[in-house]
Amino acid sequence: MGSWLSRKSKFDDTSNTVYLMQMPRGTRVPSLSPFPLKLETYLRMAKISHKSILGFSLSSKGKIPWIRHRGKDVADSQFSIEYLNKEFGVDFNAHLTNEEKAVSRAFLKMVEENLFWVLVCYRWFFMDPKDFGFSKPIPWLWLAYIRRMTRGYAYGHGMGRHSEEEIFHIGKLDLQALSDYLGAKKFLFGDKPSETDCSVFGMLAQFVFSNIESPHCALIKKEFPNLERYCHTMRNTFWPDWDQVLKGDASSTKL
Amino acid sequence: MHCNCGNTKLLIAAAGAVAASAFILLKFCRKKKLTFNDDSNVVYLVQLPRGKRVPSISPFPLKLETYLRVAKIPYENVFSSQFSTKGKTPWIHHRGTDLGDSQFCIEYLNKQFNVDINAHLTKEQRGVARAFLKMVEENLYWVLACARWVFGSPSRAGFPSSMNSLVLYFIQRKVKQYAYAQGMARHSAKEVFHIGKLDYQALSDFLGDKKFLFGDKPCETDCGVFGMLAQVVFNQPDSPHYEVIKKEFPNLERFCWSMREAYWPDWDQVLEKA
Numbered sequence: 407m408g409s410w411l412s413r414k415s416k417f418d419d420t421s422n423t424v425y426l427m428q429m430p431r432g433t434r435v436p437s438l439s440p441f442p443l444k445l446e447t448y449l450r451m452a453k454i455s456h457k458s459i460l461g462f463s464l465s466s467k468g469k470i471p472w473i474r475h476r477g478k479d480v481a482d483s484q485f486s487i488e489y490l491n492k493e494f495g496v497d498f499n500a501h502l503t504n505e506e507k508a509v510s511r512a513f514l515k516m517v518e519e520n521l522f523w524v525l526v527c528y529r530w531f532f533m534d535p536k537d538f539g540f541s542k543p544i545p546w547l548w549l550a551y552i553r554r555m556t557r558g559y560a561y562g563h564g565m566g567r568h569s570e571e572e573i574f575h576i577g578k579l580d581l582q583a584l585s586d587y588l589g590a591k592k593f594l595f596g597d598k599p600s601e602t603d604c605s606v607f608g609m610l611a612q613f614v615f616s617n618i619e620s621p622h623c624a625l626i627k628k629e630f631p632n633l634e635r636y637c638h639t640m641r642n643t644f645w646p647d648w649d650q651v652l653k654g655d656a657s658s659t660k661l
Numbered sequence: 662m663h664c665n666c667g668n669t670k671l672l673i674a675a676a677g678a679v680a681a682s683a684f685i686l687l688k689f690c691r692k693k694k695l696t697f698n699d700d701s702n703v704v705y706l707v708q709l710p711r712g713k714r715v716p717s718i719s720p721f722p723l724k725l726e727t728y729l730r731v732a733k734i735p736y737e738n739v740f741s742s743q744f745s746t747k748g749k750t751p752w753i754h755h756r757g758t759d760l761g762d763s764q765f766c767i768e769y770l771n772k773q774f775n776v777d778i779n780a781h782l783t784k785e786q787r788g789v790a791r792a793f794l795k796m797v798e799e800n801l802y803w804v805l806a807c808a809r810w811v812f813g814s815p816s817r818a819g820f821p822s823s824m825n826s827l828v829l830y831f832i833q834r835k836v837k838q839y840a841y842a843q844g845m846a847r848h849s850a851k852e853v854f855h856i857g858k859l860d861y862q863a864l865s866d867f868l869g870d871k872k873f874l875f876g877d878k879p880c881e882t883d884c885g886v887f888g889m890l891a892q893v894v895f896n897q898p899d900s901p902h903y904e905v906i907k908k909e910f911p912n913l914e915r916f917c918w919s920m921r922e923a924y925w926p927d928w929d930q931v932l933e934k935a
Contacts, residue, residue, distance in 0.1 A: 508865075
């Protein structure tokens with residue numbers, strides 16, 4: 407994976423800059439996938455010097471995003487965060503009690519391993535592709551291929567075995583849990599954000615800012631408005647340049 | 662005229678072999694039709710046969726059966742390899758309704774029997790309970806599935822006798838495929854163990870000294886967590902997962918024993934019938 411890229415001038419392995427490999431920007435969110443948005447939000451929160459490389463170069467695990475730092479490639483957003491925490495001496499969970507850290511882990515996994523599949527199934531099986539928010543229309547052959555692959559993955563996971571109504575219901579229960587726990591707090595655990603806030607934001611932003619035609623967005627607006635409020639708080643705090651990023655700015659470069 | 666006797670005999674032999682194979686396959690695949698009494702209020706829980714060390718070698722039937730016991734809902738076990746319409750097990754049959762997926766079953770039964778074992782939780786606690794349930798069922802589950810089926814050869818120890826090596830082979834193939842689709846199998850064995858350890862840490866830190874996750878009364882998530890941890894604590898005593906629980910998270914083992922003693926006092930008798 408890294409060998410052919412090293413021939414490109416995109417990476418400077420002598421600098422301390424973290425290169426974040428992710429998909430091209432969406433028209434409504436900086437990334438249409440929750441994991442690059444989680445990782446980039448973390449980098450901003452930690453004030454780590456970074457540059458996004460936009461493309462479809464997959465990691466050694468066959469996925470995106472991944473990072474490169476001083477010649478080292480790290481795949482998987484959570485392993486990337488663990489690596490960066492060590493390298494840069496960062497710990498956004500330092501202010502949490504042991505019990506809060508445990509709850510933080512639980513919500514992280516609920517969002518990334520359950521709500522994520524609700525998002526995937528809704529986006530690829532039940533939504534109109536023109537509502538996805540991609541910068542260009544997806545060619546029909548490519549769309550058919552992705553849908554077929556996603557069906558296989560969702561079936562293997564289990565979410566793809568449920569009906570549309572059941573999937574909606576599962577998503578609603580997750581959103582309810584998040585909303586009830588967040589309550590009136592600014593972030594999940596109070597006035598300071600934690601690692602899990604990056605992930606929850608990465609996921610909810612897909613519903614709140616990108617999939618605005620989806621029933622989950624309507625549900626959040628009607629029944630869980632504190633989740634929408636939360637998304638705006640995270641966006642205003644860590645993405646004041648949101649609109650510039652969507653138009654294409656110096657924070658990213660195409661592969 | 663050239664005699665075609667040799668070819669005819671070959672044809673008859675081939676036809677016979679095909680017919681015999683079809684007969685054996687049909688006999689193997691055709692499952693005995695399950696019959697239920699739809700007039701009674703009993704819940705029929707359809708699950709795989711009992712294990713030798715745990716009542717079920719899968720966490721979800723154990724979760725569901727534990728819930729039925731906690732909620733004191735009358736039920737009867739039907740041990741069968743018949744899967745639900747979603748292609749999975751366990752599933753339930755109640756008054757003519759078949760329902761798959763352990764969590765949908767619990768939601769259905771809560772309504773039918775007017776039960777809510779989460780009633781004592783605050784709204785915030787319910788949120789946390791949901792999060793832990795999903796962590797355990799959508800993350801730790803895949804850690805354990807990979808540890809058992811993806812990395813190394815699965816041992817038959819503790820499995821029902823009816824699950825022979827051929828069955829294990831097909832299960833292993835499917836699980837590898839599903840675990841790759843879900844994502845866990847893209848990691849190395851060391852990374853998967855690390856992911857599991859972080860989940861155990863979270864469970865242990867949240868449980869602390871409490872008897873159950875949220876105090877002295879169990880909730881739905883306790884059933885889910887018990888179903889999962891019991892696979893390690895009681896069924897895989899030689900695994901590195903059990904070793905790490907014993908050494909670093911002993912309150913998780915204590916929790917398993919609390920659940921087992923409270924809701925499975927007949928644990929040994931249940932296994933002996935296998």
